[in-house]
Amino acid sequence: MARDLEQYLRPEVKSTPFCPGCGHGILMNLLLRAVDDLKIDMKNTVFVSGIGCAAWIPSPNFNADTLHTLHGRALAFATGVKVFNPKLNVMVVSGDGDLTSIGGNHLIHAARRNLDITVICANNMIYGMTGGQAASTSPLGALTATTARGNIYRPFDLCELVKGAGAAYVARYSVTQPVALMEALKEAFSIEAFSFVEVLSPCPTQFGRRNSYDSAVDMIKMLQGNCISREEAALLSGEELKDKIITGVFWNEKG
Amino acid sequence: MKKVSQIRIAGFGGQGVVLIGTILGHAAVRDGNWVSGSNAYGAQARGGSARSEVVIAREPVRFPHVMKADMLIVMSQGAYDQSVSDLSRQNAVVIYDDLLIRPEDLPDAIQYPVPATDTALKTFENNQVANVIILGAAASITQIVSLEALESAVAENVSDRFKEQNLKALRTGYDMGEKILSGRE
Amino acid sequence: MAYKEIDSVLSPGNYYFSGNTAAAEGAIAAGCRYYAGYPITPSSEIMERISIRFPEVNGAFIQMEDEIASICSVIGASWAGAKAMTATSGPGFSLMQEAIGYAALTETPMVIMDVQRAGPGTGQATRVGSGDLMQAKWGSHGDYQPIALSPWSVQEMYDLSIEAFNLAEQYRTPVFLMADEAIGHLMERMDVKPGLRIYGRFKQADLPPFGMDQDDGVPPMPAFGEVQRLLVTGSTHNEWGIRKTDDGSIHAKLVERINNKVFNNREKIILTEELYLDDAEVVVVAYGFTARSAVFAIDQIREEGCRAGLLRLKTIWPFADHYIEKIGRSARCIFVPEMNRGQIKGEVMKYAGCEVASYNQTDGEIIHPETIIQELRRLF
Numbered sequence: 001m002a003r004d005l006e007q008y009l010r011p012e013v014k015s016t017p018f019c020p021g022c023g024h025g026i027l028m029n030l031l032l033r034a035v036d037d038l039k040i041d042m043k044n045t046v047f048v049s050g051i052g053c054a055a056w057i058p059s060p061n062f063n064a065d066t067l068h069t070l071h072g073r074a075l076a077f078a079t080g081v082k083v084f085n086p087k088l089n090v091m092v093v094s095g096d097g098d099l100t101s102i103g104g105n106h107l108i109h110a111a112r113r114n115l116d117i118t119v120i121c122a123n124n125m126i127y128g129m130t131g132g133q134a135a136s137t138s139p140l141g142a143l144t145a146t147t148a149r150g151n152i153y154r155p156f157d158l159c160e161l162v163k164g165a166g167a168a169y170v171a172r173y174s175v176t177q178p179v180a181l182m183e184a185l186k187e188a189f190s191i192e193a194f195s196f197v198e199v200l201s202p203c204p205t206q207f208g209r210r211n212s213y214d215s216a217v218d219m220i221k222m223l224q225g226n227c228i229s230r231e232e233a234a235l236l237s238g239e240e241l242k243d244k245i246i247t248g249v250f251w252n253e254k255g
Numbered sequence: 256m257k258k259v260s261q262i263r264i265a266g267f268g269g270q271g272v273v274l275i276g277t278i279l280g281h282a283a284v285r286d287g288n289w290v291s292g293s294n295a296y297g298a299q300a301r302g303g304s305a306r307s308e309v310v311i312a313r314e315p316v317r318f319p320h321v322m323k324a325d326m327l328i329v330m331s332q333g334a335y336d337q338s339v340s341d342l343s344r345q346n347a348v349v350i351y352d353d354l355l356i357r358p359e360d361l362p363d364a365i366q367y368p369v370p371a372t373d374t375a376l377k378t379f380e381n382n383q384v385a386n387v388i389i390l391g392a393a394a395s396i397t398q399i400v401s402l403e404a405l406e407s408a409v410a411e412n413v414s415d416r417f418k419e420q421n422l423k424a425l426r427t428g429y430d431m432g433e434k435i436l437s438g439r440e
Numbered sequence: 441m442a443y444k445e446i447d448s449v450l451s452p453g454n455y456y457f458s459g460n461t462a463a464a465e466g467a468i469a470a471g472c473r474y475y476a477g478y479p480i481t482p483s484s485e486i487m488e489r490i491s492i493r494f495p496e497v498n499g500a501f502i503q504m505e506d507e508i509a510s511i512c513s514v515i516g517a518s519w520a521g522a523k524a525m526t527a528t529s530g531p532g533f534s535l536m537q538e539a540i541g542y543a544a545l546t547e548t549p550m551v552i553m554d555v556q557r558a559g560p561g562t563g564q565a566t567r568v569g570s571g572d573l574m575q576a577k578w579g580s581h582g583d584y585q586p587i588a589l590s591p592w593s594v595q596e597m598y599d600l601s602i603e604a605f606n607l608a609e610q611y612r613t614p615v616f617l618m619a620d621e622a623i624g625h626l627m628e629r630m631d632v633k634p635g636l637r638i639y640g641r642f643k644q645a646d647l648p649p650f651g652m653d654q655d656d657g658v659p660p661m662p663a664f665g666e667v668q669r670l671l672v673t674g675s676t677h678n679e680w681g682i683r684k685t686d687d688g689s690i691h692a693k694l695v696e697r698i699n700n701k702v703f704n705n706r707e708k709i710i711l712t713e714e715l716y717l718d719d720a721e722v723v724v725v726a727y728g729f730t731a732r733s734a735v736f737a738i739d740q741i742r743e744e745g746c747r748a749g750l751l752r753l754k755t756i757w758p759f760a761d762h763y764i765e766k767i768g769r770s771a772r773c774i775f776v777p778e779m780n781r782g783q784i785k786g787e788v789m790k791y792a793g794c795e796v797a798s799y800n801q802t803d804g805e806i807i808h809p810e811t812i813i814q815e816l817r818r819l820f
Contacts, residue, residue, distance in 0.1 A: 010669060012682065046664045048516070060671050060682055065664040067519060068673035068683070069512065070542050076509035080516025080524070081664060083500045084474045088520065088665050109505040277456075277627065284456040284629045291594075292456075292627035318736035318809055319593075319626055 005032045008042060013061050018053065021208075021216025023175040023201030027122055028057045030178055031093070034185040045089040046081050050074035050103060053129050054095035054122035054201070072102030075110040075119070082115050090116070091189070096123040096198075100158055101136040111165035114194045120185070121158060121196065124203035132206030139243075143210040158198045159250040168193030168253040174200035174227040176220060177247060184249065193253065200227065200245060258314075260399060261321040264307040265338050266330030266352075271386035274412065275328070276307025279390060281408035282400040283311045291319030304334060311399065323347075328393050330371070330385065332356050339364075350393045352385065367396055367435055374427060383417075384424035391428025396436055402429055443606070443637045449497065452634040459597040459623040460485035460527075462630050463553055464493065466601025467525055469636055472551070473499040474522035476513040478506050478532060481565045482621040483555035486527040507532035511539040511552065518548045519672055521641075521663030523605055527553035529621075530572055531562065533579070540614055541580030542674040544698060547650065547661070549608035549641070551601070553617040555624040558779075558804040567804030568621040570728055571780040576616045577757050583695055585702035587709060588616040588757040590727040594628035600754065606639040607709060611702055612658050618756060620779065622729040622806050648679035652693065657701030703758060711754035712763055716742065720749025722819050723771045725764070725788055727753040730777050730807050737812035746820040756784070761791045768792040773819055775799070777807050 009032075018024045035042070047058035051071035059068035065088075069077045074092045082090045092099075099107050099121045110117060126144055127133040134144040134151050137158065141150040163170045169191045173181035181199060188195035202208065202219035213219040223245075230248040233241060262279065266272045273294045280292040291310045308321040323343040329335045330352045339349070344363050351358060353368035371389035375382045387409065394400050405425060413421045449469045457465065464486045467475075475494065477487040487503070494501040500517070504510040510526045517524040528536065533554045543550060554576070558569035576588045587607050589600045601617055608615040644660040645667045651659040659679070662670060671681030676691040684690040702709065715738065717723065726734040731752045738748045751767060753760055764787075767774060774792050776785040777799040785798040799815045801807050 044665055046520075059673060063669050065670045066672070067516065067664070068671075068675070069515075070538060070674060073508065073512040073539070076504065076512035077516035079502065079504070079509070080474065080476060080513030080518075080522075081520045082516075083476075083502050083513070084517035084522045084524070085520040085663075085665060105505055106509055109509070280627055281456045284454050287454075288629070290456060290627075290629045293622075293625065316628070317739070318732055319628065320806070322809070 002029065005029065005036060008032045008035060008063050009061055010063050016061065017056050019205040021202065021204040021219065022053070023124070023203070024054055024057055024122055026175040026178065027120070027199050027201055028061070030175070030182045031057070031120065031185060032062075034182050034189060038186055038189055040089060040189060044087065045091065048074045048078040048081065048090060048092045050094040050098035051129075052095040052098045052127070053124070054093060055098060057093045057122065072098055073106065074098065075103060075106040075117070078117050079110060079113070079115060082117055086116070090118070092117060092119045094121065095128075096121055096125065096137040096158070097127050097135045100156055100161070104136070107162065108165040111162050111167040111194050111196065114166055114168060116192045117194055118188045119194070119196045120188075121198045122201045123158065123198050124201050124207060125155070126203055126207040128203050128206045132210060142207070159196070162196045163251040166194070167196050167251065169195035169249075170251040171196070171249045172198040172200070172245075173247050174223045174245070175202070176223045176227060180247070187249075187252070191254065257325065259310065259312040259316070260326065261324050261343070262309045262311065262326040262328070262399070263321050263324040263338055263341070264309070264328045265334035266305055267333065268303045268305045270305065270330050271383065272305040272330065273307050275386045275390040276309055278387075278405065278408045278412050279400065280309050281411060282404035283309070285404035285407060286401055288312060289315045291316040293320055304337075306334070326350070326393070326397060326399070328389055330355060330389065348397055350389060350396060352389060367392070369428070369431060369435065371428065374431070375424070378427065379420065379424060381420070384421060387421050387424040388428035388431070391425040392432035392435065395429045395432030443639050446636050446638050448632050448634055448636050450632045452632050455630045455632065456627060457594055457630045458485060458625060458627045459591070459594045459619060460555065460625070461489045462594045462597035463527070463601045463617065463619065463624075464489035466598040467551065467605065468493055468497055468499070469598070470523065470602040470605035471638055472523045472525050472605060473497065474514065474517035474524035475499065475501045475526065476504045476510040476517070477526045477528065478504055478510050480507075480529045480532045482557055482624050483527045483529045483553065485624070486553060486555070507535040508539065511536040514550050515539060515543050515546070515548050518550050519664055519670075521666070523549070523609065525551040525553065527555065529555050529557045530559040533572055533575060537575070537579040541582055541584065543614045544580065544584035544586070545582075545674055545694070546672050547612040547659070547698060548614070549612050549661070550614050551604045551608055551617060552614060553601070553619060556618065556620045558802065564804040566621070568729065568806055569779050569802060569804065570618070570620050570730070571783070571802070573618060573756055573780065573783045576618055583699055585613075585699045586616060586757045587611065587613060587702060588618050588755070589711075590618050590753060590756050591623055592728055592731045592752065593623065594626055594630050596754070597623060598630055598632075602636065602638070603711070606637070609639045609641050610658070611705070612661055613698070613702060618728070620728050650677060650681055650694070651679040652697060656705060657697050706758040707762070709755060709758060710760050710763070712760055713752040713754065714750065715752070716747070716749035717751065717767065719747050720771055721747045722773045722775055722816060723749045723751055723767050724812070724816070725751045725753065725774055725776045725784070727756060727784070730779060733807050733809040733812055734777060736809040737816060740809070740813055741816050741820075746816065748816055753784070759787050764788055764791040765793065768794045773797055775816065775819060777812055777815065779807060
């Protein structure tokens with residue numbers, strides 16, 4: 001974490017809880033840099049998170065009101081905060097399992113209501129904290145603690161899901177695309193409606209070691225190689241797209 | 256008025272039995288009484304049996320359901336057949352719709368036929384006001400609630416679109432009750 | 441902070457309301473300005489009434505996607521500064537249990553109204569029961585002390601709804617209004633008095649929001665946006681809310697405090713009503729609609745010369761242990777009629793020290809006074 005962002009962290013926080021090579025630290029850094037660039041008032045901001053590694057990005061680290069909730073329910077709690085006091089900035093930071101599997105129903109309904117809440121979904125494609133079980137975002141064939149012969153179910157396309165449910169802004173980037181990701185975060189924070197940013201974040205500890213990305217560097221390289229822009233994707237055939245992760249802004253109501 | 260009056264209103268779903276139970280309860284509160292009311296109806300919204308109960312007392316009501324009805328306002332043959340066995344043995348009053356019910360001989364009860372549905376059809380060309388007509392008649396026959404209280408309860412519980420017609424039907428029923436009573440004397 | 445007198449929201453006077461409507465009006469009177477809920481028979485009229493009335497009192501109403509979302513958003517709103525509530529019936533109450541534990545541990549004031557129906561399962565959605573009382577006590581995992589009230593009339597749906605909010609705020613804990621279908625759908629005269637006694641939330645920014653140093657064990661509760669960096673977590677936490685999941689002594693102290701703040705104040709919390717206890721040989725312990733039948737039955741049977749009395753539990757949890765102990769010393773027998781398989785009878789047996797008889801009815805009907813009279817005759 002860069003020194004100039006320390007003002008956004010609680011003084012008592014000395015280190016983050018993330019594993020070596022975890023992408024969540026990069027996301028944390030970019031998120032706070034976006035907050036700093038936009039001069040967002042932390043005194044008037046509530047960070048809501050669920051359960052899982054990504055839920056620990058704001059809690060207890062961020063020097064703002066933080067509501068660390070139940071598994072899957074961050075958006076329901078956030079809805080109560082926002083509906084009762086619309087003057088508060090409400091940001092939800094949580095993981096893919098939390099927001100889209102156990103919390104999937106809350107996600108689509110929050111998008112439908114189009115409240116002014118920003119959701120940052122850190123997607124590591126696996127349940128990290130509980131020991132590497134399959135997630136609703138694990139790729140087909142992925143090896144996990146509960147899919148020893150490879151995942152047989154398709155993953156969600158979260159951006160299409162949330163767009164279809166009615167969100168005002170939907171984007172996907174990887175932590176390996178820091179500049180574009182930070183711009184997306186800033187845009188999401190600025191939009192006064194439901195905005196959703198999916199952030200691919202490597203989990204070498206649980207995903208990498210099971211899927212032949214033996215080091216943190218291998219995982220980062222995988223994301224760098226597989227994450228392509230929408231423009232690049234348009235030039236590829238179906239077979240060439242098989243392992244690719246398409247990134248970009250998928251919907252912006254403002255046009 | 257008796258210390259506690261137990262009133263049962265019965266008919267079939269769609270006749271507005273529950274509505275006049277609510278109106279009666281409201282009116283009795285307006286008159287300064289303590290009141291408890293409850294409703295029972297079948298699963299269908301229309302056509303099943305419908306029942307409303309109102310207990311009116313001069314002091315707070317202990318048990319809020321009707322145990323033996325002192326008064327029965329009844330708007331269908333099925334409801335009549337079911338309800339007359341549950342009447343109080345002491346001068347129960349039965350007020351029934353004369354177009355829809357053929358009464359039995361009930362030695363312990365005083366029965367008043369009221370042409371509620373008939374009047375609703377002929378005078379108002381709307382059988383939906385039969386409930387308020389029979390309620391008005393019951394009020395003037397038994398003096399259980401005042402006409403003023405009933406009028407304000409109708410105004411409060413009936414939507415604006417139907418308010419005028421229901422108030423008129425209520426007064427028609429009330430006058431009808433007075434005539435029925437004087438006819439008896 | 442303490443109680444203050446305010447004017448009633450409804451004009452003083454007599455109303456003719458259903459129990460569910462009265463509960464909604466009680467909530468509004470108590471200052472509830474956030475409601476989230478999901479439709480379920482036989483409680484839906486509470487939500488419908490709130491949805492109509494909240495625009496008039498500047499309240500925030502939202503219909504959520506399910507009961508889990510409802511209660512979670514209520515917790516969020518409570519931390520945003522609202523007096524907040526939801527209402528439901530058995531199946532919805534079951535779904536809410538995890539969040540109830542979260543609210544207990546984070547000391548979040550809120551009111552949950554459960555208009556009980558005949559369970560378990562979907563059971564009989566439109567019919568009466570009171571089978572959720574042990575769920576109210578033990579429904580979420582871990583140890584906490586719930587407060588649960590049981591109204592027996594439309595008037596008490598209003599009065600105890602206000603009481604529920606006062607207790608929730610005073611003790612910073614979820615409070616249950618455990619109504620039943622027969623009271624929820626009953627219509628009765630309800631009197632509104634001009635003045636109300638309302639507990640305002642205790643706020644003091646320099647004191648820790650989860651601290652140990654208050655006499656009654658209840659720390660102050662600031663709202664989001666008022667002081668910077670409030671930390672709320674359902675994990676074990678220290679007095680400032682910092683997660684402490686490795687320190688057993690912090691967990692022990694926290695759990696002890698959230699239990700004791702209710703249990704040690706139970707004499708102040710518990711409300712009961714007594715009838716003919718001076719000479720009663722057999723005492724009926726009843727609550728909710730069943731107590732209405734019991735009162736009628738007791739009056740009847742006393743005319744037959746049988747000395748029966750009543751202890752009515754307005755507060756189910758914390759349980760009126762001392763009251764039962766006292767009755768157990770003077771009465772020959774305690775009789776507990778319930779619309780469940782004996783949930784409160786078990787509690788009575790723990791403390792009575794005398795014979796405990798019961799009558800249990802789970803057919804979706806109320807227990808009729810005549811039934812209680814017959815049961816009582818057998819005890820004399």
